[in-house]
Amino acid sequence: xxxxxxxxxxxxxxxxxxxxxxxxxxxxxxxxxxxxxxxxxxxxxxxxxxxxxxxxxxxxxxxxxxxxxxxxxxxxxxxxxxxxxxxxxxxxxxxxxxxxxxxxxxxxxxxxxxxxxxxxxxxxxxxxxxxxxxxxxxxxxxxxxxxxxxxxxxxxxxxxxxxxxxxxxxxxxxxxxxxxxxxxxxxxxxxxxxxxxxxxxxxxxxxxxxxxxxxxxxxxxxxxxxxxxxxxxxxxxxxxxxxxxxxxxxxxxxxx
Amino acid sequence: xxxxxxxxxxxxxxxxxxxxxxxxxxxxxxxxxxxxxxxxxxxxxxxxxxxxxxxxxxxxxxxxxxxxxxxxxxxxxxxxxxxxxxxxxxxxxxxxxxxxxxxxxxxxxxxxxxxxxxxxxxxxxxxxxxxxxxxxxxxxxxxxxxxxxxxxxxxxxxxxxxxxxxxxxxxxxxxxxxxxxxxxxxxxxxxxxxxxxxxxxxxxxxxxxxxxxxxxxxxxxxxxxxxxxxxxxxxxxxxxxxxxxxxxxxxxxxxxxxxxxxxxxxxxxxxxxxxxxxxxxxxxxxxxxxxxxxxxxxxxxxxxxxxxxxxxxxxxxxxxxxxxxxxxxxxxxxxxxxxxxxxxxxxxxxxxxxxxxxxxxxxxxxxxxxxxx
Amino acid sequence: xxxxxxxxxxxxxxxxxxxxxxxxxxxxxxxxxxxxxxxxxxxxxxxxxxxxxxxxxxxxxxxxxxxxxxxxxxxxxxxxxxxxxxxxxxxxxxxxxxxxxxxxxxxxxxxxxxxxxxxxxxxxxxxxxxxxxxxxxxxxxxxxxxxxxxxxxxxxxxxxxxxxxxxxxxxxxxxxxxxxxxxxxxxxxxxxxxxxxxxxxxxxxxxxxxxxxxxxxxxxxxxxxxxxxxxxxxxxxxxxxxxxxxxxxxxxxxxxxxxxxxxxxxxxxxxxxxxxxxxxxxxxxxxxxxxxxxxx
Numbered sequence: 001x002x003x004x005x006x007x008x009x010x011x012x013x014x015x016x017x018x019x020x021x022x023x024x025x026x027x028x029x030x031x032x033x034x035x036x037x038x039x040x041x042x043x044x045x046x047x048x049x050x051x052x053x054x055x056x057x058x059x060x061x062x063x064x065x066x067x068x069x070x071x072x073x074x075x076x077x078x079x080x081x082x083x084x085x086x087x088x089x090x091x092x093x094x095x096x097x098x099x100x101x102x103x104x105x106x107x108x109x110x111x112x113x114x115x116x117x118x119x120x121x122x123x124x125x126x127x128x129x130x131x132x133x134x135x136x137x138x139x140x141x142x143x144x145x146x147x148x149x150x151x152x153x154x155x156x157x158x159x160x161x162x163x164x165x166x167x168x169x170x171x172x173x174x175x176x177x178x179x180x181x182x183x184x185x186x187x188x189x190x191x192x193x194x195x196x197x198x199x200x201x202x203x204x205x206x207x208x209x210x211x212x213x214x215x216x217x218x219x220x221x222x223x224x225x226x227x228x229x230x231x232x233x234x235x236x237x238x239x240x241x242x243x244x245x246x247x248x249x250x251x252x253x254x255x256x
Numbered sequence: 257x258x259x260x261x262x263x264x265x266x267x268x269x270x271x272x273x274x275x276x277x278x279x280x281x282x283x284x285x286x287x288x289x290x291x292x293x294x295x296x297x298x299x300x301x302x303x304x305x306x307x308x309x310x311x312x313x314x315x316x317x318x319x320x321x322x323x324x325x326x327x328x329x330x331x332x333x334x335x336x337x338x339x340x341x342x343x344x345x346x347x348x349x350x351x352x353x354x355x356x357x358x359x360x361x362x363x364x365x366x367x368x369x370x371x372x373x374x375x376x377x378x379x380x381x382x383x384x385x386x387x388x389x390x391x392x393x394x395x396x397x398x399x400x401x402x403x404x405x406x407x408x409x410x411x412x413x414x415x416x417x418x419x420x421x422x423x424x425x426x427x428x429x430x431x432x433x434x435x436x437x438x439x440x441x442x443x444x445x446x447x448x449x450x451x452x453x454x455x456x457x458x459x460x461x462x463x464x465x466x467x468x469x470x471x472x473x474x475x476x477x478x479x480x481x482x483x484x485x486x487x488x489x490x491x492x493x494x495x496x497x498x499x500x501x502x503x504x505x506x507x508x509x510x511x512x513x514x515x516x517x518x519x520x521x522x523x524x525x526x527x528x529x530x531x532x533x534x535x536x537x538x539x540x541x542x543x544x545x546x547x548x549x550x551x552x553x554x555x556x557x558x559x560x561x562x563x564x565x566x567x568x569x570x571x572x573x574x575x576x577x578x579x580x581x582x583x584x585x586x587x588x589x590x591x592x593x594x595x596x597x598x599x600x601x602x603x604x605x606x607x608x609x610x611x612x613x614x615x616x617x618x619x620x621x622x623x624x625x626x627x628x629x
Numbered sequence: 630x631x632x633x634x635x636x637x638x639x640x641x642x643x644x645x646x647x648x649x650x651x652x653x654x655x656x657x658x659x660x661x662x663x664x665x666x667x668x669x670x671x672x673x674x675x676x677x678x679x680x681x682x683x684x685x686x687x688x689x690x691x692x693x694x695x696x697x698x699x700x701x702x703x704x705x706x707x708x709x710x711x712x713x714x715x716x717x718x719x720x721x722x723x724x725x726x727x728x729x730x731x732x733x734x735x736x737x738x739x740x741x742x743x744x745x746x747x748x749x750x751x752x753x754x755x756x757x758x759x760x761x762x763x764x765x766x767x768x769x770x771x772x773x774x775x776x777x778x779x780x781x782x783x784x785x786x787x788x789x790x791x792x793x794x795x796x797x798x799x800x801x802x803x804x805x806x807x808x809x810x811x812x813x814x815x816x817x818x819x820x821x822x823x824x825x826x827x828x829x830x831x832x833x834x835x836x837x838x839x840x841x842x843x844x845x846x847x848x849x850x851x852x853x854x855x856x857x858x859x860x861x862x863x864x865x866x867x868x869x870x871x872x873x874x875x876x877x878x879x880x881x882x883x884x885x886x887x888x889x890x891x892x893x894x895x896x897x898x899x900x901x902x903x904x905x906x907x908x909x910x911x912x913x914x915x916x917x918x919x920x921x922x923x924x925x
Contacts, residue, residue: 052492078494090489092482103482107494109475113503116474117467123474130475170493315722317729393907400666400725404857405906408899411854415899419892533850537729544726572741579733586727587716 005030012059022229038226083172093152101134104169296457297519299558304511310549312504313484318410320535326513327520331429333375372435387509428527435521547592633765646879647779651834652856653871655827661803668728671853677832705828750839858902864912
């Protein structure tokens with residue numbers, strides 16, 4: 001419970017002179033819900049991309065369960081048990097909700113080109129299991145009624161939930177949530193909070209980038225604050241709320 | 257997945273094929289079967305290309321090159337006369353296991369050459385290897401860069417077969433022997449074997465369709481569609497997008513090569529016209545008009561359009577017709593002409609192609625690389 | 630190779646190379662405003678030359694050329710209006726496929742109008758046998774025409790884009806279409822104009838090179854491929870680099886022919902294309918982050 005699941009050390013990434021992420025070191029304890037907050041342009045999504053493998057850091061390391069995974073490709077990172085959602089929902093628009101979630105089972109299944117082309121019997125069992133597990137998750141999240149619908153036809157809030165379900169289908173050890181509450185109304189945000197707590201209780205560690213302060217303060221065990229690519233504060237939510245640097249960064253100099 | 261429903265069209269096709277035979281026989285017009293057989297072999301290329309373009313979302317303007325690689329390899333290997341080496345131990349050994357055979361060519365001359373089976377294997381191996389070598393650097397490219405690279409590949413193949421003495425330059429390779437499959441069955445263009453070959457071709461094509469359908473409905477098929485619809489999301493879910501695209505590229509090359517080998521034996525020859533850019537463009541046009549991710553559409557259109565072209569229906573406007581098809585389809589019916597309403601997954605992915613191409617390509621090309629001056 | 634031979638090959642190389650450069654510039658102009666590679670670009674050269682050849686039977690040569698350029702320019706505009714504009718929301722790949730289809734249709738039309746006979750415009754000055762001697766090499770005066778016209782085209786375009794309102798509007802369009810529209814620039818007309826402009830310079834280039842290389846209905850596609858190679862080599866959108874790249878390719882081809890069989894000339898451009906796409910698709914003169922060009 002107290003071991004560190006994910007750690008970044010001195011991560012550094014710039015784009016043509018702009019330091020998107022500068023010397024960021026963060027530890028995510030196993031079983032925790034850790035939030036990453038900061039004003040726009042602080043480097044939060046870049047940090048996610050560096051962890052998930054979409055971007056390569058120019059300096060620094062990323063460690064998962066103590067082993068370096070720096071600059072690993074996204075699919076390799078996913079295979080380790082790190083799943084993510086995106087700031088703008090990236091569902092497979094022309095696949096059904098069920099198929100979208102079934103795609104989440106990709107890392108847990110094996111059938112390849114040859115087995116697929118020959119339609120070998122062992123792949124039938126695997127596909128049945130994939131479907132069953134996907135349906136189970138959809139049930140769990142209350143999306144069962146939509147399973148046959150084309151993903152792009154769903155209302156926005158539901159689409160986000162499907163992306164969530166898809167990430168859960170990978171049976172992750174670590175879940176990276178990039179602004180999961182963006183665009184959700186107050187009720188949907190509350191449901192989201194309950195959902196995140198529920199999956200944490202099932203053993204999934206969560207790293208959440210968020211702007212919605214009430215969500216962050218309510219569910220996080222720890223909060224790390226980034227500004228202009230650098231970490232300026234880290235600690236429990238209550239302490240962060242009172243932290244002078246944080247207040248200054250969000251509200252300006254007159255309020256510290 | 258074990259969905260028997262997906263095989264119904266195969267059954268229907270089989271029945272239609274037999275029905276066509278009976279109709280032609282009754283009308284004393286079995287000579288049409290020759291062109292249908294040829295069209296079927298061309299359709300093999302289209303099926304593979306459909307997997308690549310419609311499902312994996314990768315363009316290829318050089319697929320005629322793989323057809324040619326298949327055809328020319330088997331042509332050269334089955335017509336090269338090894339008589340001078342007949343006493344060499346390697347040759348004798350191969351002969352004893354039937355991989356080197358003696359036969360009589362059109363002029364009655366005794367020829368010793370590699371058996372069609374060996375040539376077939378070699379052709380597939382070569383096509384696959386070349387696809388791998390070309391694909392490794394090229395599959396990384398996007399949009400028009402990928403299109404151009406494949407075009408360049410196709411052109412190189414054309415120049416090689418046109419320019420090299422080994423491949424007969426402008427005359428190509430002729431005198432290609434029949435391909436004896438099993439006792440009594442051979443791929444041969446002579447009238448005597450017409451009906452037999454009609455069925456051989458269709459068995460091969462339907463087998464290819466079954467493989468393609470299986471693939472599309474499998475975990476890999478899902479992964480391919482996911483790459484096409486959102487490569488980033490697919491990547492984040494553990495799909496090794498590069499490897500999948502490369503594998504599909506090689507697979508589609510193999511399909512094309514098989515078509516090339518069999519058609520070469522059927523025609524008894526192959527020429528550089530099989531490797532032209534126009535041929536590659538035709539294949540693309542057919543996949544497009546059939547509906548990018550519509551395997552059955554590709555097959556139907558492949559056979560139909562090739563048949564019409566072979567029969568000379570388009571006259572001197574043959575190329576123009578395919579060019580016009582490309583324009584019209586892309587402008588007015590980017591999802592192709594054949595929508596199959598019941599197979600929801602098929603038509604919705606067809607829609608996906610037009611939009612997903614947009615997503616994949618537009619998202620990458622709006623970066624400011626356009627300077628002017 | 631002795632010195633006069635080197636001069637000969639070099640001049641031959643930069644002559645053809647400057648035509649490749651003009652073709653590449655045509656690609657760039659359209660690419661900049663639309664993001665599309667217009668595959669029919671090569672056909673404009675041939676259409677221009679063929680039209681001029683036919684017209685030169687009834688009107689004096691300069692008039693024939695001028696008319697041919699105008700007609701081809703109009704054709705370029707027509708193509709944009711009828712086909713490209715309709716495919717507004719299409720993906721870039723779809724638009725390229727459309728232009729491929731267009732190049733095929735145009736080529737077939739030319740086949741039916743002009744058949745496969747190889748034709749050419751008469752030499753602008755002098756005859757087929759007149760020569761000028763430069764540094765020991767004997768060349769046709771037409772080569773000077775080619776180089777001269779190419780230089781004029783490049784200079785005129787540079788001035789156009791830098792100093793005229795329309796030219797600047799087109800540049801604005803290629804940088805940021807939405808912003809250009811917000812400034813009141815009619816981006817649709819800019820697109821039409823870019824097609825017309827690239828068609829016009831293509832036609833002029835086709836006319837001036839016709840006496841040297843002859844003209845045949847199917848020369849468009851190979852030319853397009855070489856033009857595209859040159860455009861990529863210099864970096865798509867970078868016309869100054871296209872000039873350098875064009876001359877480079879022309880010289881490379883010329884010296885390849887001097888050492889190897891003529892058949893290899895065609896392969897040179899393709900090999901260069903593949904190499905550049907594999908190793909440096911952003912072109913030799915690229916400056917920006919090119920990760921957008923790759924997927925993995």
